[in-house]
Amino acid sequence: MFGGIGINLGMTSFFSKNGENIPCTIIKIGPCYVVQIKTVKNDGYYSVQLGIIDKKKKRTTKPLQGHFEKAGVFPKKKLLEFRGDFFYHLKLGDQINASFFKEGELVDIKGISKGKGFQGVVKRHNFSGVGERSHGQHNRLRAPGSIGAGSDPSRVFKGQKMAGKMGGKNVTVKNLKILKIDKDQNLLILKGSVPGNKNSYLMVNKKNGTKNFGY
Incomplete structure (x- = not known):
C-alpha cells in the first residue's frame, strides 16, 4: 500500500x-x-x-x-x-x-x-562569520566575507552560498x-x-x- x-x-x-x-x-x-x-x-x-x-x-x-x-x-x-x-x-x-x-x-x-524568511549566511548555511569582535570589527561577526576574487575571474560563481530566503521547500x-x-x-x-x-x-x-x- x-x-x-x-x-x-x-x-x-x-x-x-x-x-x-x-x-x-x-x-x-x-x-x-x-x-x-x-x-x-x-x-x-x-x-x-x-x-x-x-x-x-x-x-x-x-x-x-x-x-x-x-x-x-x-x-x-x-x-x-x-x-x-x-x-x-x-x-x-x-x-x-x-x-x-x-x-x-x-x-x-x-x-x-x-x-524562515530572509536569513543571513550564519543561520542559512552555518557560516561562522568573519571573526571575533576585535581590531574595529564591530559589525563583522555574522558577515559572509569574501565571495570571489577581484581581477580573476572578476565575477561570482553560480551556486555561491549567500544570504536569502530559507525554508518553505519540499x-x-x-x-x-x-x-x-x-x-x-x-x-x-x-x-x-x-x-x-x-x-x-x-x-x-x-x-x-x-x-x-x-x-
Missing part, C-alpha cells in the same frame, strides 16, 4: 517499555477518500488521487464539483496524488485511515518545511518508525520530527517501493 494524507498535530513524548523518553510526532491520517485513479491507458502513468477534509459545496468550482461527484465523495479541501501501481484493489470513494498502517513499520514523510524525512496507532481517532505516533508547521498537510508513504512525485 502507498500511504495517505496526514495532518501534523505537533510533537509530544512517548515512554517506551524500558522507561526511555522518546520525542515523537502525532499525525492524524484522514480519513482520506479516493477521488481519482489514473492509469497508463488513460493518463500515461499509474497514480491515485486522495482528498481530505470536507469543503462546502458552494465554495467549490463547478468543474471540481463534477470531479468529486464522479468519485461519489463530498468536496475536499486538499488533494494529493500518489504515483505507483500498488492500488489495484482500490476503487473510487474508498476510505483510507490509520488501519492501513501497522505498529513498528517504517514510513517516509513528505511536507513543506517551515518558512522536504522528505525517511524511515520514521510508527510507535503506536490509535485507530479510533486515526492517529499515528511517529518517532522523531517531521517537516512543516502544526496543522500542515503531509504525505505519509509506506516503505514498499512506491514512488510519489510533487506535493
Whole structure:
C-alpha cells in the first residue's frame, strides 16, 4: 500500500517499555477518500488521487464539483496524488485511515518545511562569520566575507552560498518508525520530527517501493 494524507498535530513524548523518553510526532491520517485513479491507458502513468477534509459545496468550482461527484465523495479541501501501481484493489470513494498502517513499520514523510524568511549566511548555511569582535570589527561577526576574487575571474560563481530566503521547500524525512496507532481517532505516533508547521498537510508513504512525485 502507498500511504495517505496526514495532518501534523505537533510533537509530544512517548515512554517506551524500558522507561526511555522518546520525542515523537502525532499525525492524524484522514480519513482520506479516493477521488481519482489514473492509469497508463488513460493518463500515461499509474497514480491515485486522495482528498481530505470536507469543503462546502458552494465554495467549490463547478468543474471540481463534477470531479468529486464522479468519485461519489463530498468536496475536499486538499488533494494529493500518489504515483505507483500498488492500488489495484482500490476503487473510487474508498476510505483510507490509520488501519492501513501497522505498529513498528517504517514510513517516509513528505511536507513543506517551515518558512524562515530572509536569513543571513550564519543561520542559512552555518557560516561562522568573519571573526571575533576585535581590531574595529564591530559589525563583522555574522558577515559572509569574501565571495570571489577581484581581477580573476572578476565575477561570482553560480551556486555561491549567500544570504536569502530559507525554508518553505519540499522536504522528505525517511524511515520514521510508527510507535503506536490509535485507530479510533486515526492517529499515528511517529518517532522523531517531521517537516512543516502544526496543522500542515503531509504525505505519509509506506516503505514498499512506491514512488510519489510533487506535493
